[in-house]
Amino acid sequence: MNTNNNVYTIVYTTIIVVVAAAILAIAAMALKPKQDANIKAETISQMLTAAGFASKEDLAKQGNDQVLAMYSANIKNAFLIDAEGNKTGELETEGSIELQDNLKQENKNIASGNPSLPVYVFEKDGAEVNVIPCYGAGLWGPIWGYIAFNADCTEILGAYFDHESETPGLGAKIKDEAWFREQFKGKKVNFSKPDDAFNIVKGGAPAGDDSAVDAITGATMTCNGLDAALDTWFKAYIPFLQKKAGSAAGDACCEDGCCEEGCDHEHNHEHNHQEG
Amino acid sequence: MNEDLKKTLLNPIFKGNPITVLVLGICSSLAVTVQLKGACVMALSVIIVTGLSSFVVSLLRNSIPNRVRIIVQLVVVAMMVILVDQVLKAYAYSIDKQLSVYIGLIITNCIVMGRIEAFALGNKPIPSLLDGLANGAGYGMILIIVAFFRELLGSGTLFGLRVLPASYVPNNLVILPPMALIILGCIVWVQRSIQKDLQEK
Amino acid sequence: MAKNFFDKIRPTFSEGGKLSWLHSSFDAFETFFFVPNRVTRKGGTHVKDCVDLKRLLIIVVLAMVPALLFGIWNLGEQHSIVFGLGWGFWQKVWYGFVKIIPLYLISYIVGLGIEFASAQMKGHEVSEGYLVSGFIIPLIVPVDVPWWMLAIAVAFAVIIGKEVFGGTGMNIWNPALLARAFLFFSYPSKMSGDSVWVGGLSKALAGGTPWKGGEVVDALSGATPLSHASLDGLSAAGTSAWNLFLGNIPGAVGETSVIAILIGALILICTGVASWKIMCSSVLGALFVGWLGTVGGVTDIPCWEQLLMGGFAFGTVFMATDPVTSAQTETGKWIYGFLIGALCITVRLFNPGYPEGMMLAILLMNTFAPLIDHYVVSANINRRLKRAKTV
Numbered sequence: 001m002n003t004n005n006n007v008y009t010i011v012y013t014t015i016i017v018v019v020a021a022a023i024l025a026i027a028a029m030a031l032k033p034k035q036d037a038n039i040k041a042e043t044i045s046q047m048l049t050a051a052g053f054a055s056k057e058d059l060a061k062q063g064n065d066q067v068l069a070m071y072s073a074n075i076k077n078a079f080l081i082d083a084e085g086n087k088t089g090e091l092e093t094e095g096s097i098e099l100q101d102n103l104k105q106e107n108k109n110i111a112s113g114n115p116s117l118p119v120y121v122f123e124k125d126g127a128e129v130n131v132i133p134c135y136g137a138g139l140w141g142p143i144w145g146y147i148a149f150n151a152d153c154t155e156i157l158g159a160y161f162d163h164e165s166e167t168p169g170l171g172a173k174i175k176d177e178a179w180f181r182e183q184f185k186g187k188k189v190n191f192s193k194p195d196d197a198f199n200i201v202k203g204g205a206p207a208g209d210d211s212a213v214d215a216i217t218g219a220t221m222t223c224n225g226l227d228a229a230l231d232t233w234f235k236a237y238i239p240f241l242q243k244k245a246g247s248a249a250g251d252a253c254c255e256d257g258c259c260e261e262g263c264d265h266e267h268n269h270e271h272n273h274q275e276g
Numbered sequence: 277m278n279e280d281l282k283k284t285l286l287n288p289i290f291k292g293n294p295i296t297v298l299v300l301g302i303c304s305s306l307a308v309t310v311q312l313k314g315a316c317v318m319a320l321s322v323i324i325v326t327g328l329s330s331f332v333v334s335l336l337r338n339s340i341p342n343r344v345r346i347i348v349q350l351v352v353v354a355m356m357v358i359l360v361d362q363v364l365k366a367y368a369y370s371i372d373k374q375l376s377v378y379i380g381l382i383i384t385n386c387i388v389m390g391r392i393e394a395f396a397l398g399n400k401p402i403p404s405l406l407d408g409l410a411n412g413a414g415y416g417m418i419l420i421i422v423a424f425f426r427e428l429l430g431s432g433t434l435f436g437l438r439v440l441p442a443s444y445v446p447n448n449l450v451i452l453p454p455m456a457l458i459i460l461g462c463i464v465w466v467q468r469s470i471q472k473d474l475q476e477k
Numbered sequence: 478m479a480k481n482f483f484d485k486i487r488p489t490f491s492e493g494g495k496l497s498w499l500h501s502s503f504d505a506f507e508t509f510f511f512v513p514n515r516v517t518r519k520g521g522t523h524v525k526d527c528v529d530l531k532r533l534l535i536i537v538v539l540a541m542v543p544a545l546l547f548g549i550w551n552l553g554e555q556h557s558i559v560f561g562l563g564w565g566f567w568q569k570v571w572y573g574f575v576k577i578i579p580l581y582l583i584s585y586i587v588g589l590g591i592e593f594a595s596a597q598m599k600g601h602e603v604s605e606g607y608l609v610s611g612f613i614i615p616l617i618v619p620v621d622v623p624w625w626m627l628a629i630a631v632a633f634a635v636i637i638g639k640e641v642f643g644g645t646g647m648n649i650w651n652p653a654l655l656a657r658a659f660l661f662f663s664y665p666s667k668m669s670g671d672s673v674w675v676g677g678l679s680k681a682l683a684g685g686t687p688w689k690g691g692e693v694v695d696a697l698s699g700a701t702p703l704s705h706a707s708l709d710g711l712s713a714a715g716t717s718a719w720n721l722f723l724g725n726i727p728g729a730v731g732e733t734s735v736i737a738i739l740i741g742a743l744i745l746i747c748t749g750v751a752s753w754k755i756m757c758s759s760v761l762g763a764l765f766v767g768w769l770g771t772v773g774g775v776t777d778i779p780c781w782e783q784l785l786m787g788g789f790a791f792g793t794v795f796m797a798t799d800p801v802t803s804a805q806t807e808t809g810k811w812i813y814g815f816l817i818g819a820l821c822i823t824v825r826l827f828n829p830g831y832p833e834g835m836m837l838a839i840l841l842m843n844t845f846a847p848l849i850d851h852y853v854v855s856a857n858i859n860r861r862l863k864r865a866k867t868v
Contacts, residue, residue, distance in 0.1 A: 038369035
């Protein structure tokens with residue numbers, strides 16, 4: 001057979017391409033649920049790590065199902081908020097778990113003033129734990145993370161950061177070095193400075209500053225990126241966090257000094273919102 | 277097993293190693309050798325891709341129109357690579373995340389296309405399969421050796437388990453790509469001092 | 478007398494002698510102390526010149542001595558300031574001396590050890606190129622670098638940077654810079670940041686040792702001018718251009734004092750050992766990009782001040798001019814130097830991840846030096862061909 005004539009060539013390549021496409025399509029369809037589950041489990045295990053339910057390493061060893069089960073067992077509710085901190089929608093937490101994990105898109109939406117930000121409320125030892133994400137640019141690629149707050153959102157309980165391509169041994173330490181994450185514990189978001197609510201300070205955070213942690217030596221650019229990411233996302237969340245702080249503080253409002261002047265106002269505002 | 281097959285199988289491992297002798301597939305060996313685990317998965321993926329695509333192309337070899345043979349080969353290789361990538365995404369997600377784009381880049385690994393052109397197009401399916409597997413293995417072996425040194429010196433661990441004492445200060449240069457090239461160079465150096473006939477005058 | 482000693486023991490090492498396998502080592506020591514025994518035979522046409530490679534290298538070493546001496550004093554000075562010790566002159570010198578000696582011992586023992594071993598293995602003569610590299614290395618690394626790290630870096634530089642290419646004269650990159658680059662990329666926490674450049678500081682910080690005066694925080698914010706490269710940063714750190722010129726600032730031992738380096742440059746240029754073209758063009762390149770930077774609003778540091786900062790002066794004078802790794806053709810030298818200066822400032826302005834651009838600039842241009850030469854030579858050939866045709 002002459003394999004070099006045009007008709008043969010065209011028919012042959014068409015068949016090859018169609019067959020290859022068919023095989024790939026079948027494979028993709030068959031594997032898709034499993035892949036999505038992996039991505040979801042990865043995201044959830046980052047949240048669970050931030051909230052302090054387990055360490056990332058332990059979660060990685062467990063199967064996806066256990067991770068999802070752990071999520072469903074501990075989550076109270078998950079919802080979306082807008083730029084004013086008002087609830088706009090619920091996320092499914094049982095069965096087919098819904099996540100708002102397109103952080104890149106939300107990062108753009110924050111800039112345009114119309115975000116739809118997720119809040120995941122877990123219950124740990126009888127107290128609420130609020131987990132929110134952050135996202136930004138590192139030195140080489142995107143960096144993101146999850147930050148867990150206590151019930152009234154005045155104190156950070158834990159954090160977990162991940163990155164796509166930071167330098168191993170330098171920028172990658174935001175993920176790898178436990179001490180870096182640990183320093184976030186007990187810190188506060190500075191509500192009075194919404195544009196610069198949190199700082200990662202090169203050369204060491206000043207003692208007594210509740211809204212600053214030490215940067216990583218040799219990873220200035222990644223730390224600056226993370227600092228900017230935290231500032232952006234905290235700013236977007238501050239209306240929500242403040243409401244939480246106001247409502248939870250309630251009667252014990254001015255004891256902890258969290259709200260010098262805007263306390264009552266915030267409290268009322270929250271109240272109004274609940275009525276409306 | 278007859279002599280020819282044996283030679284097909286053993287030659288690419290040492291004497292005609294695709295990386296150290298033919299100097300193919302260098303790029304990916306720089307990128308995926310930071311950790312032993314990733315290197316092993318990469319090695320396995322390449323073995324599967326080279327073996328299967330050589331096999332499939334050899335099956336088709338008499339019917340492939342000569343004018344479009346490179347394109348047909350590419351389609352076959354690309355299909356294999358995407359399949360491997362999809363399977364990894366589904367069953368070894370954390371490793372797939374670590375290998376990121378490099379699984380996809382197996383397509384551009386010269387070893388795959390090189391063996392198809394040089395061997396599979398002119399040989400029966402079974403020897404082609406063996407040739408592909410053996411070349412993949414030769415590649416994988418070097419990958420694993422390089423990764424062994426890089427993970428050991430760069431992180432003090434092997435397969436993520438700490439083997440050097442905690443007082444060992446990890447060497448960051450070993451984690452950066454240039455050191456992979458230097459380690460590769462040292463392997464070539466060792467091989468050529470054993471196999472004198474490879475030395476260039 | 479020493480000459481007699483060498484003459485007496487020579488037969489032992491020459492062919493057939495008891496220790497003939499050590500002859501290359503013997504040769505090395507002998508020629509290090511004396512002009513080589515072998516003198517060009519009379520009768521042939523040759524340029525009359527008493528300069529052999531070793532004398533040349535010794536001049537380079539001599540040229541670096543002012544920078545070294547200043548650096549030794551400065552080590553003590555910085556230590557004394559940071560810890561609020563109020564030391565006198567000799568105390569400072571003594572401190573610096575004690576700090577620097579181990580670095581030199583390591584640099585030379587490891588480096589020469591490998592040189593000798595490989596010369597023995599290959600049956601070559603030991604080449605003396607390492608004398609200069611070994612002298613430079615302690616001048617450009619942080620004074621507190623752990624000794625074992627320095628040893629590894631030196632071994633790496635000599636083996637991978639030099640021996641694999643065939644030893645002295647064949648290397649592509651400047652070995653001293655390679656050692657520094659190795660340290661820089663391998664152990665960044667020991668090589669960059671604010672605390673590594675003052676003797677004893679990082680240890681004190683790590684150990685929480687109490688110090689007098691408690692001024693460490695102040696000193697920290699002002700430690701390396703390069704890391705806050707803007708005028709505000711500089712003045713906040715209390716570093717004036719005059720300080721930069723004089724060199725009483727924290728930094729690598731030999732790199733801080735521009736005056737001491739200029740003395741060295743003078744020696745090198747007067748003796749004709751180093752190429753003034755490379756130095757000149759490198760300064761021009763730096764000024765040019767520094768000027769572009771100020772015009773373009775990237776930085777507010779005047780371009781001439783860039784020349785005083787970091788390792789630029791030291792690199793230009795002692796490392797860019799290394800005859801082995803720099804461009805060989807005269808036009809090539811201009812291009813090579815200019816690009817070093819320009820690249821150095823470019824890296825400083827645009828890559829805050831690597832504040833010291835000089836090391837990278839020189840290493841990169843080392844790589845391209847043969848290419849530059851190639852094009853200069855072929856351009857020359859073409860020009861001559863054209864001329865020949867038109868005639």
